[in-house]
Amino acid sequence: MPLVDSHCHLDRIDLSEVGGSLDEALKEAREKGVTGFLCVDIDLDNFQDVLTIAEKYPDVWCSAGVHPLAKIAADQLDSDELKRLALSSDKVIAVGECGLDYYYDADTADNQRQIFEKQLKVACEIGKPVIVHTREAREDTLALLRKYVPQGLTGVLHCFTESLEMAEAAVDLGFYISFSGIITFRNAEPLREVVRRVPMDKILVETDSPYLAPVPYRGKSNQPKWVVEVAQWVADLKGIGFEQLGQATTENFRSLFKLPE
Ligand SMILES: [Zn+2]
Numbered sequence: 001m002p003l004v005d006s007h008c009h010l011d012r013i014d015l016s017e018v019g020g021s022l023d024e025a026l027k028e029a030r031e032k033g034v035t036g037f038l039c040v041d042i043d044l045d046n047f048q049d050v051l052t053i054a055e056k057y058p059d060v061w062c063s064a065g066v067h068p069l070a071k072i073a074a075d076q077l078d079s080d081e082l083k084r085l086a087l088s089s090d091k092v093i094a095v096g097e098c099g100l101d102y103y104y105d106a107d108t109a110d111n112q113r114q115i116f117e118k119q120l121k122v123a124c125e126i127g128k129p130v131i132v133h134t135r136e137a138r139e140d141t142l143a144l145l146r147k148y149v150p151q152g153l154t155g156v157l158h159c160f161t162e163s164l165e166m167a168e169a170a171v172d173l174g175f176y177i178s179f180s181g182i183i184t185f186r187n188a189e190p191l192r193e194v195v196r197r198v199p200m201d202k203i204l205v206e207t208d209s210p211y212l213a214p215v216p217y218r219g220k221s222n223q224p225k226w227v228v229e230v231a232q233w234v235a236d237l238k239g240i241g242f243e244q245l246g247q248a249t250t251e252n253f254r255s256l257f258k259l260p261e
């Protein structure tokens, strides 16, 4: 049965739990049924690390992009360089993660918007989807997506924690919504309602490891194998079987990132 961890940072997970090797971390995940991993870039300096991992394993892909909390000025981001990296290998299937995070850093909102917009332009120019990080920046995020959807922009709002209204607006724009271990947290009932309401053909699951370990591992350093826990919660909230959930989210992943069967 297929199941994809659509967002993990394999270059920064804690390997001490698995004998110090990424081979072992991935093997443990595969043994639990995980058949694919998207290793997400957070800035251009970090790109070579994620590409090296993606090129080493047939079931790992990667992205190229700059996180909203990366400490760079908008004019320091070289769009041509990003484009070159994003086109440097078939294993690079997305631009990101990029977006807006006013929760952790509202002071840099203007700079964040400029960096985000530059990456949306690159994504449109090269025809790759974007992985969007958005926190407490609903209107600004949607406004920028709306501006580029007519130019062919597609993508996913990853680690979704915002309102049902925002999820519905993003789905109307053709975007996917990815849920993480946050849906398992005790106080996350409003978010669980979002899971129930988002159409099944727009849902992805992720760990965002090493961050945000799901219940019952909350507080530990997250591992890609625990996407199984996230998937089980989504399946239960949707009232469908685990296998059906794995099948559907894997098809969504392949369709969004244009991967062959
Ligand atoms: Zn993120």
Ligand SMILES: [Zn+2]
Residues within 6 Å of the ligand: 007, 009, 040, 097, 208
């Ligand atoms: Zn991330």
